Amino acid sequence: MSDPVASLSLRLDRLSLFAGSRHLLDESSVEIPGGKITIIVGGSGAGKSVLLRTLAGLNPRSGEHVRWTGTIDFGQGGGESASKSTSLERRVGIVFQQFALFDELSPLANVQFAIDHRSGTRHAPAQTARQWLDELGVPTDTRVAALSGGQKQRLAIARTLAANPDVILYDEPTSGLDAASGNRVAALIRRTHELHHRTSVVVTHDYETLIPIADEVLLLDSNLKRLVHVPREAWSLIAGRMQAVALPTDSLASPSSQGWSRRMAKIVDEVLRATGASLVAAITLPVAALPWFPRLRWGLRFTSHYIGLIGGPSAWVYLMLAGIIVGFTGTYFTFRFLPFRVYTQPLLVDELLSSIGFALYRILVPVLATILIAARCGAAIAADVGVKKYGGQVDALQTLGVRPAVYLLAPIMLAFLVATPLLEWLAFSSARFISLLTFHATHPRLGPYFWQQHFDRNLHHNGSWMHVGWGWVLTKNLASGVGTAAIGYYRGMQDKSAASDVSHAITSTVLWTTLYVLVVHFVIALFEF
Numbered sequence: 001m002s003d004p005v006a007s008l009s010l011r012l013d014r015l016s017l018f019a020g021s022r023h024l025l026d027e028s029s030v031e032i033p034g035g036k037i038t039i040i041v042g043g044s045g046a047g048k049s050v051l052l053r054t055l056a057g058l059n060p061r062s063g064e065h066v067r068w069t070g071t072i073d074f075g076q077g078g079g080e081s082a083s084k085s086t087s088l089e090r091r092v093g094i095v096f097q098q099f100a101l102f103d104e105l106s107p108l109a110n111v112q113f114a115i116d117h118r119s120g121t122r123h124a125p126a127q128t129a130r131q132w133l134d135e136l137g138v139p140t141d142t143r144v145a146a147l148s149g150g151q152k153q154r155l156a157i158a159r160t161l162a163a164n165p166d167v168i169l170y171d172e173p174t175s176g177l178d179a180a181s182g183n184r185v186a187a188l189i190r191r192t193h194e195l196h197h198r199t200s201v202v203v204t205h206d207y208e209t210l211i212p213i214a215d216e217v218l219l220l221d222s223n224l225k226r227l228v229h230v231p232r233e234a235w236s237l238i239a240g241r242m243q244a245v246a247l248p249t250d251s252l253a254s255p256s257s258q259g260w261s262r263r264m265a266k267i268v269d270e271v272l273r274a275t276g277a278s279l280v281a282a283i284t285l286p287v288a289a290l291p292w293f294p295r296l297r298w299g300l301r302f303t304s305h306y307i308g309l310i311g312g313p314s315a316w317v318y319l320m321l322a323g324i325i326v327g328f329t330g331t332y333f334t335f336r337f338l339p340f341r342v343y344t345q346p347l348l349v350d351e352l353l354s355s356i357g358f359a360l361y362r363i364l365v366p367v368l369a370t371i372l373i374a375a376r377c378g379a380a381i382a383a384d385v386g387v388k389k390y391g392g393q394v395d396a397l398q399t400l401g402v403r404p405a406v407y408l409l410a411p412i413m414l415a416f417l418v419a420t421p422l423l424e425w426l427a428f429s430s431a432r433f434i435s436l437l438t439f440h441a442t443h444p445r446l447g448p449y450f451w452q453q454h455f456d457r458n459l460h461h462n463g464s465w466m467h468v469g470w471g472w473v474l475t476k477n478l479a480s481g482v483g484t485a486a487i488g489y490y491r492g493m494q495d496k497s498a499a500s501d502v503s504h505a506i507t508s509t510v511l512w513t514t515l516y517v518l519v520v521h522f523v524i525a526l527f528e529f
Contacts, residue, residue: 042220093165100392311419327431385492420481
């Protein structure tokens with residue numbers, strides 16, 4: 001099948017690329033021809049992955065870790081430069097090394113998501129999601145997590161093609177595979193290219209497996225700091241030109257080898273950077289969290305996912321058990337350890353019950369419930385978002401033209417706004433019920449009617465069915481939920497270079513969310529009482 005946009009080339013003009021203190025490219029200019037398979041090779045550490053992410057639009061010009069100057073633009077197959085308006089509409093798709101599939105979606109839904117967010121939505125899609133999966137040989141009735149490595153890779157290719165990109169980037173597609181599996185992947189890339197004629201760029205160190213399918217080869221020369229065209233007659237000599245690049249010695253230095261002043265300066269710089277980022281996030285949160293979904297169905301799909309994660313059955317059991325514990329202890333031990341209870345209890349039992357009801361509804365259950373929600377649900381969000389960040393799903397959203405906050409932060413915020421009051425209500429209902437049972441077991445002669453009459457005395461006025469102070473309780477719930485959502489999301493979205501970074505995000509989220517919730521209750525209590 002042919003497509004008029006398939007012949008677009010990718011033009012790099014005076015591209016300079018920096019990763020930290022390393023200078024990877026120095027004003028390199030090259031044109032990646034349209035409608036062909038171009039292999040980019042280079043030694044270990046030369047910066048192939050950084051270049052790939054830059055071509056995919058994942059590295060901003062002045063990022064924290066990566067910076068680049070120059071231009072990356074589209075041109076026609078014959079080398080004619082594309083117009084600016086046309087270039088802005090083009091999209092680069094990427095088949096990630098770790099696949100970056102949405103595990104909570106089915107294989108069919110993964111591809112349908114790409115179709116619904118494809119470029120050129122004014123035209124009908126080339127194929128349905130099922131047709132893409134049939135073409136690539138991916139089962140539709142198997143969970144993504146249960147697919148084999150080869151099936152995941154084919155699913156990643158199907159999703160990328162379904163988004164209708166002009167250029168497809170392959171990130172180390174044969175990494176970790178044996179020779180036979182690598183040859184099958186190479187054949188799959190070639191067959192996909194021949195069927196769909198998209199400009200294809202493969203970044204790899206496995207040149208022996210992938211060069212046979214190449215039309216063009218570029219070498220990322222770490223000595224010249226250039227992308228160098230390698231003529232076909234010199235392809236057999238590539239091995240001698242690929243040199244591993246050693247990291248700068250200052251990046252390998254241990255903290256003990258650095259001066260005290262430098263270590264302190266680095267710590268201060270990190271604290272200031274984190275503080276500034278937190279302030280910016282807090283200021284932009286109201287806008288970033290608005291549910292401006294490009295596709296309502298997907299916004300609701302992600303929202304339902306996070307409502308299930310935050311307020312699912314396991315959370316119900318968790319909060320109900322907490323309510324049972326606080327309801328039992330608050331009722332039983334109040335009467336059990338009342339001073340001179342033999343003489344005073346008959347006189348104070350009604351006042352004690354009304355005080356217990358007030359304390360459980362306005363103080364004890366809201367504090368305990370929101371702390372537990374912050375710890376459990378905040379950690380769950382940090383883990384979910386952290387895995388998406390580490391696994392490349394966040395990058396996949398960006399390459400599909402979607403801001404991650406649209407389908408992550410906004411649904412997470414909505415889920416907390418819905419789930420937090422409901423979970424707190426479950427906890428209070430459990431506390432109320434167990435308080436009744438406890439009182440009836442310890443005061444059988446007074447009975448449940450006496451308990452209900454006095455337990456609710458300070459919670460209902462003038463026959464209103466709403467509890468007195470419900471607005472304050474709701475305010476505490478919503479404020480705690482919003483803060484927990486924001487902290488879990490932003491901790492999860494921090495850069496993840498190793499699985500341990502996800503664990504660190506979870507731990508820090510538990511710490512900061514519980515501290516935040518305590519501050520919320522303290523501040524609101526100053527106005528409430």
